[in-house]
Structure formats: C-alpha cells, structure tokens
Amino acid sequence: MFLKSEFEGRQAAKSYDCTSIQIVIRKMTVNKTWWKQKVGLVLLLLILFLADIAFGSTTISMGDIIASILNRSLSDYEDIVWQFRIPKALTCILAGSALATGGLMMQSIFRNPLAGPDVLGLSSGASLMVAMVLLTGKSGNQLLQLVSTSPWSLVIAASIGGMMVFALIILISQFIKDNTSLLIIGLMISAATSSIVGILQYISKAEDLQAFFIWSMGTVGNTSWTEIKVLAAIVAIGLSIAILSQKSLNTWLLGENYSRSLGVNINRSRFWIVASTGLLAGGVTAFCGPIAFVGLAVPHLVRLAVPTSNHKILLPFVMMAGACLLLLCDLLSQLPGHTRVLPLNAITSLMGAPLVIWMVIRNKQIRI
C-alpha cells in the first residue's frame, strides 16, 4: 500500500512539479486509511462470530466448530452448528449491521445525535401489526387469522406494518421539504401506533400478551435458512443504497442549503436514504422483532474510535461494529451452560446505555 502510494506520488511529482516526498506526506495525512481499526474490527468480528457459535446451552469446542464448518458430516455437533448456531450468528451480523447503518443515516440526515433507525416509526408500525395478529388472536379479523396460521405469520405481519408506515413516511417526505418536520412526524407515528398497541395489550388475554411480549423483546434465534436468505437480500439492498448515498450523506452534514449548492438533488437523496433505512429497519424488525439501541449507539461508538465525518469511511466501520455489538449482546444473553436465555432487548439497552453514557462523559458532549 505504501509502495503503491509512493509510486503514485512519484508519478504525480513528474506531472505536477512537486517533490514526491511532499505528495507522499500529503497522502498519508489526508487519506487516512485507519488500518489498525479496520484489522482490529475484522478480528473482533471473527472472534465474536466464533464465540457466538461456541457458547450456548452446550458449549462447543473450537475444533468441533471448525470440523463441522469444514466437513459437515464428521462432527457430532453438526446439527446444532448448522441448524441453530450459524443461522443465529448470521442473523446477528445481518441485523446488527443493518440497524447500525440505519442509525448512522438517520443521525446524519436529521443532524441529530439522538436519531436511530426507529425514528421513522417503522418498528412501531411492525409492532402494531404483530400485536393485531397475536393479541386479537382467535377472535380477530379473518384475514389476519388466515395469516396467523402460517409459520411466516409474524414476519408477514411485521412486514405489512413496517411497509405501511414506510409508505406513509415516503409519501409525507414528498410533501414536507424539511427534515425536522419529517423527524417529528416519524416520532408522532411511533407514539400513535404505540398507544394502539397499548390498547390492544390492555384488552387482550394473558397468554396472548406473553407471546407479544416475547416478540417485542427481540430475538435472533428464530430465523431459518430460508428466512436468512430473504433477510440477507433485503439487508444487501439496503446497505447498497446506503453506500451509493455516501456522497449525499456527507453533504447532509452541512445542511440542506449547502447540499443543494453542491449539486445534490436533495429530494431524491432524501427519498433513497429514507427508503434504505426503511428496508433495513423494517426487514430486521420483521424477522427479529424490534431490537433497541444498537442503531443509536453504534454510530457514536464508531465516531469515537474513528474520528471522521466521511461516510465513505464510517459506513463500513458502522456495519462491522453493528454486527459485533449484536453478536456480543447475543453472547451475553446466552448464559453459558444454561438453558435460560435472557431477552435480547434487555441486553442491548443494558450494554448500549452505559457505553453511550461513558462516551458522553469522556467527550463532554455528543454530536454527529
């Protein structure tokens, strides 16, 4: 890498009449590559991925994990590893990176450090539909009852709910040309749907309530390989849009006026960023339930370790860090050697809140 940049430096020196040393120095200061952080985070991701597979109700040794991954027929743990642990770890990676990326985008576009992927109200919309299926149960609406007999019922219900709010937000974003208004409308939709969920909870039976409560605590352990394929496709599309939007995400940091004066079509850009966040947050909520805090905390943690405002650098870091944090939370929720599993949302908030508090205290302030 260094040789390459030096070579480029020499080339440039010939054509621009500068000394090559000057250009190499400039390249080193300006194009910071953050190699240390990159390698560290990739290693961390790998370790957490393997640890997440290893620990659970039964602990599996590294040798067995590698054996079952490399050669599926030889290991005793093949079934656990392939049917349960790997899908769960992959779901963590997909959901974590999706939520963290959604959070980063919302913080940048709204220039608000408290924004997260759920500010658009998508997870509330998903909750509403899931509550309709679970809480109105047997006596409920015919269509929903039909849906609720399918094993995909919750996924479909959550998707419908998320999509409805998503469509509403996209529609509103075409009329409202102001990000703050959009943020407030998103929060209001959340509040309204949450209160409907509250009413449903109030009038429902205890066992239905428990089923809904379990869903609302979030889980990464219930995804089948088919579901993972669908989730992976959704997340891949969402993340691709995010990466393609990196330039406009950068200009959003300067606000609307500067963005426009730099030739960014802000309405189109806002549409794609909202669409991408909708896909990411909606997709994850459909398969894993509403997972709290990851989307809010991860971008802040990344900005602390990698102090840059450039989304070209931030996005890959945020994706990896999101995956790491959710893997870690899942590890912690899985009390080793114990069959009990703690609710995921309790862990994400328990982990996320002190992290953010520590960060704020260390930096005296929290900004985007």
Next chain:
Amino acid sequence: MIITRNLSVGYHSKNKKQFLFEDLNLQLNAGQLVCFMGPNGIGKSTLLRTLAHLQNPLAGEIENKSGKNIALVLTDRISSSNMTVYDLVMYGRYPYLDWNIDLTEKDKQQIDQAIDQVRIEALKEKPLSELSDGQMQMAMIARALAQDTPILLLDEPTAHLDLNNRVEIMNLLRSLSRNMGKAILVTTHELDLALQTADFVWLATSNKKIKTGIPEDLVLDGSFDEVFKFKGFNLKTGRVEHEAHRGIAVQLIGEGFTYLWTKNALERCGFEVAQKSEVVIKVGSSQKLYWEVAGEKISTLAEVLIHLSK
C-alpha cells in the same frame, strides 16, 4: 456573472406572496467585489439565496440559469464534531465527483490551492470544533474557493468577528476579485470596511428597491444616511458626532497623526476645536510627543485633558 431582469424576491406565506424586493435589475460582474448592504431583516439573505438558485424568485428572472457556477458561504452553522478543515474544503470538489468521492490529483491540487489562498495550511488537520470564529470563516471561504467557480456569494462573512479578522477577510475577498477575476457578492452591515474595500455597493432601500453605485457616490448623495438613519454618526466625516458640552473652545496648532488624535481626544471629552480661541494647544511632532498648553510642556494627552478641566 449574474444579471437579473425585473427580479422580485420574497417568500410565500399563507398562500400570499410576501415581496421583499421588487423589480430588481442588477448586475454582478467578473473581477468586482460588491458589498450588499442594508439594515437587518430587509431581505439580504433571501436575495442572496435566490441569486444562488436555492430559492425561487417570485417574479422576473436571473440570467445565470443554474447554480452550478456559484459557490456559497452561508450563515448556516456546521456542527459536525469530527469534520476536519481538510474534510470541509474537500466538499468544494463534490460537484465534480461521483458517488464514490474519489479525489483526482487535480481535485487535490484545487483543495491545496484553496487552503493556500486563505493561508490556513496549519489548520488543515484540525477538527472544526477547535476553530475560532475567524478561522472557521476562513475555512468556509476555502471550501467555496475549492469549488472553483467564477462567482462567489457570501452571507455576512464578517459577522461576529473582531476587527482584525474582518479586515483580513475583506482584503482576501478583494484580492480574489482582483487577481482571479471572480465576481464576489458579500452581504454585510460592516459600513466602514465595506466603504473602503468594495468596488461597488448594492444598498437595500426601504421601498423594496436596491440602489447601486460606487461607495463614495452613495456617501456623498446621502443614500447611506437615508437607509441607515445614523444616530450620532457622521458618515461623511466617518466619525461619531460629539456634543461640545463643556462650552470650551480650544485652538489646536500642529499637524500629522498627533494632531488628529489630539483633536479626537478633545472632541470625545466635550471640547470644541475651533479656528481661533484663547485656549491654545501646540502639538509637538510625532517623533517627540509633547503638548504645550499655556507655555507649559505636558507629555501625555491624559494630563492635557486634566489641565484643561481645571
């Protein structure tokens, strides 16, 4: 270059058009530094945004069809804690880059050149949160320069800055218009500085029009007095008016800076400086500072004032 034809600007409020300026026929030429002046709230920023195509005109047209060849410095605050000066200046190259934001050698040269021109090399790697107001403004100007446009529009670039920074920025803008042939429009209410640096002044008047001219013409024909309604400030002398409340006239003999500052001190303290008076002060040369009052030599002005007060 920007030319407007019967341009009216303002905003829509409750389905009604609120006009701030009407029927403007203005021209911003290459190589000119134009100061756009007027009282607060008259709509300077709105016109600037309209000229930059950030806002639609209510009527009329702007000949410069798109905002592409215009770079802006606005009053919008940028509060991204991790953004460095280099990152900020890099934004100037964004109109030339695709989604992947890959800087070419030419882009890097333009960025370095812009940083060079405003002389902030030392701040390159500093985060914006550590900059002073003046440094921040310089970085914003560097960003606009990196955009490499023939037109520069700046909204209140000298607001909240101290005199030194204000002078530095106005001098920089003047040299950019002279040496690089840029057309530069600056909104400001920094009267004295604008009068001394602007090639041209656009003066927002109370009847929703803009009066244009070179600064001296507008001073002499009283246009500035009409717009700003000075209270105790005489623009033609460029001085604050003092009332000679002591009723004592002093005759001052001397020349040069010492004479000027002595006159300043006397008038500020309520003495009248007259052609002929019984009280006479002789001012020494600027090499040797002394004042002679009634045959007595005094070495500071403060003592002179005390002497006169007796």
